[in-house]
Amino acid sequence: MDDYREAIASCCKQLRLSTNLAENAMVQEGSTHQEYVYNLFKEEVQYRKTCRVSKYINTAGFPYETSFLAFNASEVQFPSDVTIETLKSLDFLSEGKNIVMYGGTGTGKTMLSICIGIAACSKCIPVKFFRTAALVNQLSEAHSRGTLSMFHKKLNKAEILILDEFGYVPYDRTGAQLLFDLLSEIHEKKVVILNTNLEFSRWVNVLYDEQMTAALIGRLMHHCHLILFPGENNRLRESSINDLFHSKGGGKKRAK
Template sequence: MNDALQGKLKKLHFSGIIKTADMRIEQAIREKLSYQEFLEILINDELLNRANKGNHRRLQKAKFPQHKTIEEFNFSYQPSINRQTIYQLSTCEFIRKKENIAFIGPPGTGKTHLAIAIGVKAVTQGYNVLFVTMNDMLEDLYMSRADNSFQQRLRKYAQPDLLIVDELGLRKLNQTSVDDFYEVIAKRYEQRSTIITSNKTFEEWGKILFDPVLATAILDRFVHHCNFIVINGDSYRMREREGFTAHTNKREKLGKLVTSENTADDTVDDDIGSID
């Protein structure tokens, strides 16, 4: 491809075609493609490139703390989770229906993993996603009142197609925090989808939300179109720690055994030496 043509493609922002043009020209000659077939291949390259760039951009904006997938999740360790339900949710049909998801269970049972994994699926389907912990979101909204940017920050949490709020229940909320949380939920109600993870049972949510009236208003809106996933299982992190501790103890015992055998050998050598 000559420089003049490449310059024109750059002006049109056809970076996908620029990347593959030389290869496609060789392919067209080799396979004797028609003009239409050649043009279709170039357009498909451009569309694929734009889709990949869009996914990368949306992944960055989502602010996921880690990249998790459904395929990585160990369903055998959490038998209380219905695998088919999770795969159904990962189709993101719930986002099209403006529904919510609540992952409820003890710490370390995979709630955040599943929330992120579904969020990643949503990104690949073209949805805008934002991940945030409950504490960080409420602190951000609280600080925004100082510089009169509250409405702008509120839009940040109200506009994404999917908002993932992690760790509801780690701290009790005060009146201002509950007010702000209500604003977020009210703005998103029947307009956008929200995923909340919590280590508290749903019956305990009202106690966390401080103000009984606002608690009722928040829960009523969130639960109206909600898929509840309750996880009754052990912590992955505790299991890994126990496995690490057991492995360490085993190595220590083996080390002591080897040391003891070496000491015994040295004693025998000393005895033999004394006989000589």
């Protein structure tokens, strides 16, 4: 049996096939030769797809992995033409529409964007996830090293660019300009998912230039779904500190 395994592995190498095929050949079953061959190659196709999906997820840069099964959408306000199901099926991507998620810290924006990103990766669609401040820093570093065009080419491999925590900290003027240039370059070529707790009228506070801010908002919102997260901070709500806070009378009653 080991001789056959080594011989099959050698053939796989010459044919540029995965050695996983050789391992499966030793355990695969089939009532006929044809069924055996079919089952063997079917398993190899599934193995390769699993490896590709894993690679897409690992290179996307997600801070953690999650799924739609864990996401609570009860407090999320979707546009009339958007549902969890349409997000799962990536309708926005085929429509060429960006997604802007707006709401307070801890309300689920990051989690939903990761759910969407992983759903895309599972369909072998390349995704890149960044904390926006980290992306700005990388753009600035690439600009300083003279490798900005190379960095742009790397980003252009993604079909979906997820920018998390936009506006949480102000960017320097050079970084803001570089971010604007990137988003202008991929406008209507890639889909952007942007998460922010900053209302549009305050974006100028982190981008500094009013004309550039207006242009960026215009590009992002030209074809876009705006998803609102009006709920309270989920991390605080689920924390024992929150119970203590309310027991001391510090919590405010929520408006009905």
